[in-house]
Amino acid sequence: xxxxxxxxxxxxxxxxxxxxxxxxxxxxxxxxxxxxxxxxxxxxxxxxxxxxxxxxxxxxxxxxxxxxxxxxxxxxxxxxxxxxxxxxxxxxxxxxxxxxxxxxxxxxxxxxxxxxxxxxxxxxxxxxxxxxxxxxxxxxxxxxxxxxxxxxxxxxxxxxxxxxxxxxxxxxxxxxxxxxxxxxxxxxxxxxxxxxxxxxxxxxxxxxxxxxxxxxxxxxxxxxxxxxxxxxxxxxxxxxxxxxxxxxxxxxxxxxxxxxxxxxxxxxxxxxxxxxxxxxxxxxxxxxxxxxxxxxxxxxxxxxxxxxxxxxxxxxxxxxxxxxxxxxxxxxxxxxxxxxxxxxxxxxxxxxxxxxxxxxxxxxxxxxxxxxxxxxxxxxxxxxxxxxxxxxxxxxxxxxxxxxxxxxxxxxxxxxxxxxxxxxxxxxxxxxxxxxxxxxxxxxxxxxxxxxxxxxxxxxxxxxxxxx
Numbered sequence: 001x002x003x004x005x006x007x008x009x010x011x012x013x014x015x016x017x018x019x020x021x022x023x024x025x026x027x028x029x030x031x032x033x034x035x036x037x038x039x040x041x042x043x044x045x046x047x048x049x050x051x052x053x054x055x056x057x058x059x060x061x062x063x064x065x066x067x068x069x070x071x072x073x074x075x076x077x078x079x080x081x082x083x084x085x086x087x088x089x090x091x092x093x094x095x096x097x098x099x100x101x102x103x104x105x106x107x108x109x110x111x112x113x114x115x116x117x118x119x120x121x122x123x124x125x126x127x128x129x130x131x132x133x134x135x136x137x138x139x140x141x142x143x144x145x146x147x148x149x150x151x152x153x154x155x156x157x158x159x160x161x162x163x164x165x166x167x168x169x170x171x172x173x174x175x176x177x178x179x180x181x182x183x184x185x186x187x188x189x190x191x192x193x194x195x196x197x198x199x200x201x202x203x204x205x206x207x208x209x210x211x212x213x214x215x216x217x218x219x220x221x222x223x224x225x226x227x228x229x230x231x232x233x234x235x236x237x238x239x240x241x242x243x244x245x246x247x248x249x250x251x252x253x254x255x256x257x258x259x260x261x262x263x264x265x266x267x268x269x270x271x272x273x274x275x276x277x278x279x280x281x282x283x284x285x286x287x288x289x290x291x292x293x294x295x296x297x298x299x300x301x302x303x304x305x306x307x308x309x310x311x312x313x314x315x316x317x318x319x320x321x322x323x324x325x326x327x328x329x330x331x332x333x334x335x336x337x338x339x340x341x342x343x344x345x346x347x348x349x350x351x352x353x354x355x356x357x358x359x360x361x362x363x364x365x366x367x368x369x370x371x372x373x374x375x376x377x378x379x380x381x382x383x384x385x386x387x388x389x390x391x392x393x394x395x396x397x398x399x400x401x402x403x404x405x406x407x408x409x410x411x412x413x414x415x416x417x418x419x420x421x422x423x424x425x426x427x428x429x430x431x432x433x434x435x436x437x438x439x440x441x442x443x444x445x446x447x448x449x450x451x452x453x454x455x456x457x458x459x460x461x462x463x464x465x466x467x468x
Contacts, residue, residue: 001216002193003207004175004398007156008121011174011203019198023086026196027055030172031062033194034148035070037170038113041144044071045112048105050138051087052118052152053080058087059148059172060117064094075111076101079118079134105134110142116164118152121176127153132162139165146170151187154178159363163187170194174204175211180398182362185386191400208370212390212399217438219466220258220425233260234424237279237286238417239307240266243294246317246413249456250290251276253417256464257439259424265307267298288312290420292319293413301327308332312429314420316412320347333378336429338416340384341365348372370394380429382419382437384412390433397434401441403451410456415440418463439463 005011015021038047049064051057057078064074076099082088094101102108116138118131127135135153139145145167153163158181166189171179173196179188196203222228236259240247247264255262255275263277263286264270272278282289289311291304295318299307304324307313314336319325320343328335329351339347341361348356348368361368362385369383369391377393388399418440422432443462447454 001210001212001397002175003204004177004180004209004211005204005207006177006209008174008176011205014205015173015196015198015203019202021196021198023055023084024089026172027058027062027086027090029195029197030059030148031066033170033172033192034059034063034115034146035066036194037146037168037192038067038072039070042072042112045073047072047074047113047115048108048111048141048143049074049076049115050105050118050134051076051078051082052120053078053083053087054120055084055087056117056120056148057082058084058090060115061087061090061094063115063117064099065090065097068097068099074099075108077105079130105137105141108141112143114138114141114143114145116145116147116152116166118164119150120148121150121156121171121178123150123152123154124156126155127162135162135164145189147188148172150176150178151184154184154187158184160184160187165189168192172196174200177209177366180211180387180400182365182386208395209366210395210397212397212401212434212438214401214438214442216434217442217466218427218431218435219439220422220427222258230260233258234288234421234426235259235261235263235283235286236288236290236420236424237263237265237282237307238420239282239289239291239295239299240264240270241294241298241318242296244270246294246410247290248272249410249413249460250293250417250420253414253456253460253463254290254421254424256460257418257421257436259421282307286311288314288420288424290314290316290416292316293416295319312336312423314338314416314423316416317343320344321350323350326350329376329379334429335378336380336382336419336423336433338382338384338412338419340412344368344383365389366396369396380433382415382433388437388441390430390437392430399434399437399441401438401445403441403444405444405447405451405454406441406459408454408456411440411444411459414456414459414463439466442466
């Protein structure tokens with residue numbers, strides 16, 4: 001896991017005061033990080049570098065100097081006077097070296113690489129007209145696009161009207177929370193974190209936000225255990241309501257992800273696949289229940305109370321619009337909730353939040369998830385989105401591995417089954433939710449077909465093949 005920060009000014013100050021770094025050293029290492037991403041992809045070429053007047057622009061000037069030593073042709077556009085003292089020194093070096101400067105970029109239609117060093121992570125206002133116009137021109141230039149620290153136009157809170165659209169964002173020192181707002185997912189590209197010349201562990205401090213990595217996935221491998229039986233891996237029940245397919249996808253995902261027994265609880269006469277068990281009532285020895293998906297009106301609240309009693313519950317979908325969810329939250333702690341933004345808005349409205357809709361949830365994802373998790377500190381919340389949030393007691397874990405292939409009915413049902421399967425096998429609820437979310441996303445990225453073709457069945461099969 002990698003810590004994420006809302007702002008990094010204090011971290012930069014710590015690097016200077018505690019480790020005797022200075023702006024010139026930090027700038028040099030930031031530029032080395034940019035250079036590494038360029039030379040990893042290109043051997044030579046024409047590089048347009050748009051530099052702002054502050055330290056972010058200074059990073060671009062240092063990069064220009066470094067590119068000259070690696071066989072590239074940097075073209076520098078500096079729209080305003082360089083106000084950074086260190087940046088001004090770098091500017092003098094480039095002028096002495098005879099580097100290429102341009103007074104405007106209107107005539108540049110293509111470059112091998114376009115580097116955005118206009119604004120850094122400290123932008124806290126909407127763009128002025130000249131800056132918005134410049135960024136629009138930068139986006140129109142054909143070439144591989146790299147942003148320094150954060151794409152220009154994205155504010156500290158993650159909002160953006162006009163912003164540079166990067167293929168890669170090289171962020172310096174530490175990950176910034178603004179990079180993981182859903183609305184900028186298509187602007188930041190691949191996110192690469194580079195150190196500033198000191199160990200990351202020395203530079204960073206404790207955070208309330210963490211970025212999940214692939215290696216954080218813990219698969220439920222049995223590792224050669226021999227003295228076991230099906231009961232050793234839990235008994236999970238999936239409650240089937242009006243829509244049979246949703247519960248069935250969840251149950252199949254659970255059995256494929258290692259649960260020892262999976263029972264589909266269904267009132268109707270319904271033929272389940274042979275690997276699943278079936279019952280009209282929840283088995284007393286079932287230690288986990290999955291309910292909500294496609295539930296409809298099949299179960300009265302008294303029946304749901306009986307299902308929830310004395311077992312961990314993974315709740316999804318329909319229950320988030322049922323006032324009964326408030327009673328559940330007030331009386332039960334061992335819960336995992338997996339709403340998508342519209343369902344989370346419904347849940348918050350039932351809890352007394354005013355003027356909450358899907359747009360508000362998306363705009364305030366981190367704040368609302370954190371507040372909810374502090375109000376219900378024992379509950380694990382998984383808020384779906386382009387960047388999935390997993391929250392408990394004010395600490396947020398962010399999974400940004402997702403793919404648009406998951407934007408299809410049934411994907412969420414599979415996820416609920418994966419989470420429940422790990423809980424049934426002994427994972428605590430937070431660890432189960434983290435690993436299931438990662439397996440869900442990594443499985444989708446491993447799918448070899450077209451991204452529009454992924455089905456829940458395909459997804460389950462990809463998860464079953466994971467081997468990290």
